[in-house]
Amino acid sequence: KKLEINREQRALMKAIVDAYNRHQIPEDVAKKLLQDQYSPEENFLLLTEMATSQVQVLVEFTKNIPGFLSLDREDQIALLKGSAVEAMFLRSAQVFSRKMPTEHTDVLEERVRKSGIPDEFMTPMFNFYKSIGELHMVQEEQAILTAITILTPDRPYVKDPQAVERLQETMLDVLRKLCVLQHPQEQQYFARLLGRLTELRTLSHYHSEMLASWRMNDHKFTPLLCEIWDVQ
Ligand SMILES: CC(C)c1onc(-c2c(Cl)cccc2Cl)c1COc1ccc(-c2ccc3[nH]c(C(=O)O)cc3c2)cc1
Numbered sequence: 001k002k003l004e005i006n007r008e009q010r011a012l013m014k015a016i017v018d019a020y021n022r023h024q025i026p027e028d029v030a031k032k033l034l035q036d037q038y039s040p041e042e043n044f045l046l047l048t049e050m051a052t053s054q055v056q057v058l059v060e061f062t063k064n065i066p067g068f069l070s071l072d073r074e075d076q077i078a079l080l081k082g083s084a085v086e087a088m089f090l091r092s093a094q095v096f097s098r099k100m101p102t103e104h105t106d107v108l109e110e111r112v113r114k115s116g117i118p119d120e121f122m123t124p125m126f127n128f129y130k131s132i133g134e135l136h137m138v139q140e141e142q143a144i145l146t147a148i149t150i151l152t153p154d155r156p157y158v159k160d161p162q163a164v165e166r167l168q169e170t171m172l173d174v175l176r177k178l179c180v181l182q183h184p185q186e187q188q189y190f191a192r193l194l195g196r197l198t199e200l201r202t203l204s205h206y207h208s209e210m211l212a213s214w215r216m217n218d219h220k221f222t223p224l225l226c227e228i229w230d231v232q
Pocket residue numbers: 024025030044047048050051054085088089091092095112117125221225
């Protein structure tokens with residue numbers, strides 16, 4: 001009984017997975033990645049466009065997380081701003097590790113490597129992508145792990161962390177059961193997934209340094225990215 005996913009949890013999982021699949025990056029934007037060679041500046045612009053489109057996808061996904069819209073309005077914003085980078089690392093990691101044709105992943109990797117991102121961030125970033133790939137997460141796990149990342153109670157400026165914690169705990173319970181069902185041979189699979197969330201926090205700190213170094217070299221971002229990342 002303890003381990004079985006009950007009807008309510010199944011409905012919750014369906015809502016999250018549907019939202020996760022419904023909001024994908026527009027085909028034309030993702031296709032641009034695979035077009036011919038660009039300069040580092042053009043690569044940066046393309047990645048900026050991808051990130052902006054990804055933030056829009058993220059906002060739509062978040063609004064469909066059951067219970068999110070019943071949170072305090074300002075806390076909703078605080079959660080989105082606090083988790084955007086981590087959710088995008090998770091999403092782009094899944095894109096990298098998805099059964100995406102290798103030439104696509106190689107092109108995407110090439111573009112990220114040649115977009116003016118300082119080398120010291122490349123290693124941790126691609127190590128993360130590799131570690132996500134090795135987990136072979138099913139899409140339900142990907143969607144719920146993303147929701148868990150967004151519903152992290154200890155983001156800056158959250159006024160009612162208990163309300164966020166209640167929602168996150170519901171998701172964690174579903175994920176725990178799902179991991180046992182999907183990966184019965186791996187006892188600690190759930191623990192390994194949660195370990196990725198810790199890695200995401202480290203990447204998020206790297207990312208704020210990446211932003212600072214880009215701004216030093218006068219790189220421009222879109223208004224949406226400036227708002228969500230508190231830059232400019
Ligand atoms: C502003 C730009 C330069 C930027 O700053 N930090 C990052 C940055 C970097 Cl590198 C790494 C990680 C996170 C960030 Cl947030 C980025 C680029 O961000 C992204 C780049 C690509 C994608 C991306 C590419 C292909 C995709 N396909 C799909 C799909 O659903 O099919 C989603 C998707 C997303 C998402 C964010």
